[in-house]
Amino acid sequence: MDPIENAKMRDMLLNSANVKCDCGNVIFTPGFVFKRVSKLVSPSGKDETVPIDVMICTKCGKILDMYESKDSYNRILGLNADGTPLKEKSPLEV
16 A cells, blocks of 8 residues: 555544443454354354454443344344244254
């Protein structure tokens, strides 16, 4: 990047809003949620463990809700809409 593009990028970032946790904190650390995928539904035909990137608040430990859909966020965490744990499904259930 040339110096003018660097300056524009710096200004854009300095003028952008910070992402905040519900607790007000703006500092996060990366983490992973691991999902087990059955060989019956896996594209490779093998049992898989798939990591999903998440960001964790350094103050309260909450995982940042960075998904458009609350349903997607809850499913990644293994929760129902009301926050209760999802019932484990057999690989044959859809």
